[in-house]
Amino acid sequence: MRQAERAIFDLRRGMPVLLRDDAGDTLIAPIEGFGTAALEEARALAGSAPALVLSRHRLASLGVDVSDVSATQHFDSAQAPGFPLLTQFALGRSSAMPKAPRLAPVPSSAAERAGLLLMRHAQLVPAALAFAVGAGQADAVVQHLAEGSLLVVKVASAIELCESGPGQLKRVSDARVPLANLGDSRFVLFREEDGVREHVAIVLGERENWADAVPVRVHSSCLTGDIFGSQRCDCGAQLRNSLAAICSMGGGVLLYLAQEGRGIGLANKLRAYRLQDEGLDTIDADQVIGFSKDERDYRIAQQMLDDLGIQRIELLTNNPEKVSALRKAGIDVVSRRALYGQLNDHNQHYLRTNRVLKISGSPSVSSPLGKIDFENRPLSP
Template sequence: MRQVERAIFDLRRGLPVLVRAAAGDLLVHPLEGCDDEALAALRTLSGSRPALALTRHRLARLGIEIGAPAARMPIDAADTAADVIARASAEYCKLPPTTRSAEADQATVSGLDLMRIGLLIPAAVVADVAAAQRARVETLVADGTILALAAEQIAAYAELRGHFLKRISEAEIPLSHAERARFVMFREADGMREHIAIVIGEPSEWNDAVPVRLHSACLTGDLFGSLRCDCGEQLRASVRTIDERGGGVLLYLAQEGRGIGLANKLRAYTLQDGGLDTLDADQVLGFGNDERTYGVALEMLEQLEISRIELLTNNPEKLAAMSQGSIEVINRRGVYGKLTQQNRRYLDAKAKRAGHWLEEVLDSEEDGGRIAPFKRPLAR
């Protein structure tokens, strides 16, 4: 696990790492920090022609449909770093007519997994280490200049990083909408992400089905009141509703921007300013419709000894995620923010393209952020 964490640290600094796989060693350079000098250095060090590794989501935006999760696109000697970056993340990019892509191998897919884990753009410049350069590369690995790790380590890390949560600390923090509230902090095993359970009221007084909200962090909406989303209003409405219903739990999950991270979320906002909706903007950057997972939420509820819940959500994916664990969802309640000129397109895309239950707010301009009555009880 430590090797993967160190690799993520290097990649976020714009440095390459070496991924070892059965088919051979692969140098992986992040898109961030890639310039003409870095591109030339990678070509020289590897002794082979670099390629651009892209997810199937980004390739689809380029008009290339593949069945695999990722593919490699050769980089010509005349290509500049700006050309490469544009192919990986620009809204409009015309590929050379001779461009061909090949299904990514294990090492390449693992390299892109590292980018996702590190909340970087899920694209990378990669180069196979030629036989003539192996000794040179191994020397750099031995002296610590380049970090090497196995593809299997990355796969295991991606599978387990959200498990083995450790309960770190807690404190009573009265809130404006819930005076009896306790914050319980959980840290993931790798130490990179922390999540908060806001425990409202006394567990001994809770209803049999505990009101629970899974709330993904949104710095712009929750803290600064951004009008581009309804997250801040949903957060406060959820706390208020949980308190009014006798108490329960709000899980504040470190999954900014539907799991793509704050930097990529801001990039997506810029693309949205050009006319894209929220899902298309994420796809331009190489992400799927929703990169979040909820294994962490399941483990937090288990540690809090909660097994039967009333889920406050508009998102069918959250219902499905809870059913994958030992949590019994007795019912669902919608939770809404205010519809504004700035967030209408965002909410409309979530409803029409991601299946979120938002009819109540989209069908009424005057809905002022209320909590909807019980709807769509789950068939057990």
């Protein structure tokens, strides 16, 4: 497992890793951070042409339906596309796709599937280049491994890392932080086991003054909205309003999770923004890049609340799907309270898309303020 965690950092640096199982060795490389020279080096080391591993969401945006998490496009060795065309297949819009070679992917091998899962875990573009290592390349691979220029990971370990969730969070540090107009708070920082992400619990008020069902907001980080006041979303307003609401209720906790862009990461969120500028809505833009409508994992929130000794909560959210997701993660959501964002010319389409997406959830969780009319309330991300 430790080797799989190390592989995340190599991939984020644009370096290939070697995945190994009983079927043989497969060199896996990211589309993001790679390039033509690196592609030729990987091809020479493996002794084979690259195959392109794409997520089912990316393939759906190209009109190809697959049932597994991924599928793999193989190319004729003599006519394998160069890196720019591979990038186009991984990220381009269907309207800009070249007519040849035509995509006809086949089920991914275990190593190819593991490679794609590693890309997602690293918050890279969910597309992978896969090179089957030929029998005649064993000595070259051994030399790279001995030099430390190549990392080998068991396929099973890579899959286990990516499918087991965030792993055990570690409570790292905490401190008193006075907040404007809100008084003292305590920031408690948690780090995921693989060291990639950090999350913060913002504890407001005195514990003895909290309600039995502790007011809690689970807020996914949004650099553009929370810090810089982007008008493409209502995240900043939701963050500030929820902190004020928690204080007015006698105190509670805001969990600030490092799950930018519904879990796809800041780089991919900005890629999605560019696609939205071309006319796509937020869900379709995420699919073009290769992601589902929501990649977040709320087991993180459950671990943080456990560490803080909180068993029962009143959830501050407009999103009924978040209630279901937190309950599925093992959190006792007793009730729900609505929050309000700010509508403007830049976020109307975004909020309408979220509303259509989320009103399918049943508003079965009661609130002290009564049931919420999801049809007429803009919903937060």
